[in-house]
Amino acid sequence: MGRWRLTARVFFFFLFSAFIFVVFLLFAETMRDRTIEYFLNLNQLTGRDAAEIRWSHAVNSRHALTQALTGPSHMVEADVILRGGDPREPVMAHPPDTDSDITLREWLQEVKHHQKGMKLDFKSLEAVGPSLVLLEEVLPEPSFPVWINADILCGPGGKAQPLDPESxxxxxxxxxxxxxxxxxxxxxxxxxxxxxxxxxxxxHQMQDRCRPLTHAVTFPVRAALLGRSFSQLSWLLQQSDRYSLTVWTGQGDEFTLQDLLLYRNQLDHSRIYYDLPDSVRTELIVTPRDRS
Structure with missing residues (x-):
């Protein structure tokens, strides 16, 4: 009898351990960035290289949205603010603009009918709450990639006030x-x-904020600041397989292809997105990996 009890305990121990392992795998799957897989399944990428993903930037008007939805871009990025006048509702505009010819509700309703991903960029906390309500209402279970962007910490040369990270x-x-x-x-x-x-x-501050999160996280990093940041940003990526980088550039910024190749040659291609002009992005793809 004693041996039977021991065998039963061992059996249930392994059964429970297997259950916990399966739950862990399912949880890990839900918090993984599925952006590349989504476009791979549509046969729009040739492999797991995030540099192949094309971006439409500042899609803050009806005309810009029509162009983005009918063009070759995979991801459509736009800025969200609260309208400066009545009715106070989320619209697509970048400060100092205070209004737009398209609301967030209209924008979401258009995008959901196309096989595109979306990135919503928030410049103020007041627009976040009502926008998330709309997002849940219009897109209760989106099948395409949805990215939510905000600057939450002060970075190199930053003069704008970041959004309060806790809020x-x-x-x-x-x-x-x-x-x-x-x-x-x-x-x-x-x-x-x-x-x-x-x-x-x-x-380190960013890792402290992101460590407790369960979502996939991408860190938007300015291309012109990458040259002296490789050790820091590669360390940040090593802290979790949920993390990626999204390289972007401001108008008039100056950077070299070598700065970008340093990252591309040494880091996983699936973990660095490039929200850059197509000419730069294409050159990265065709440049041999071992060039530095």
Whole structure:
């Protein structure tokens, strides 16, 4: 009898362990960035290379949205603010603009009928709450990639006030597990100035904020600041397989292909997106991996 009890205990122990393992795998699957898989399944990519993903930037008008939805871009990015006058509702505009010819509701209703991903960029906390309500109402179970972006920490040269990280992360914590949180630093760049890049303190602060999260996280990083930031940003990526980078550039910024190749040659191609002009993005794809 004693031996039977021991055998039963061992059996149930392994059964329980298997159950926990399966639950862990399912949970890990839900919080993984599925952006590349989505477009691969549509046969729109040749492999797991995030550089192949094309972006439409600042799609804040009806005309720009029509162009983006009928063009070759995979991801459609737009800015969300609260309208400056009545009715106070979320519209697609970038400060200092205070109004737009298209509301967030209309924008979402258009995008959901196309096989595109979306990235919503928030510049103020007041627009976040009502926008997330609309997102849940119009897109209760989106099948395509949904990214939610905000700058939540001060970065190199940043003069704009970042969104309060605790308030923003609290607001987005209830989003579906497959939503990608795009969490960045406020930055600045001036020609001929000395730019130190992203510091160890900056990446440590970001990791402290992101460690408790369960969503996939991408860090938008400014291309002109990458040259002196490789050690810091590669360390940040190593902290979780939920993390990725999204390289972007401001108008008038200066950077070299070599700065980008340093990252591309040494890091997983599936973990670095490039929201850059197509000419730069294409050159990255065709450049041999071992060039530096």
């Amino acid at each position: 923003f992360l609290s607001a987005v914590s209830a989003l579906p597990a497959h939503t990608v949180l795009s969490l960045g630093w406020t930055t600045g760049w001036t020609p001929a100035a000395d730019h130190p890049g992203y510091s160890w303190d900056m990446v």
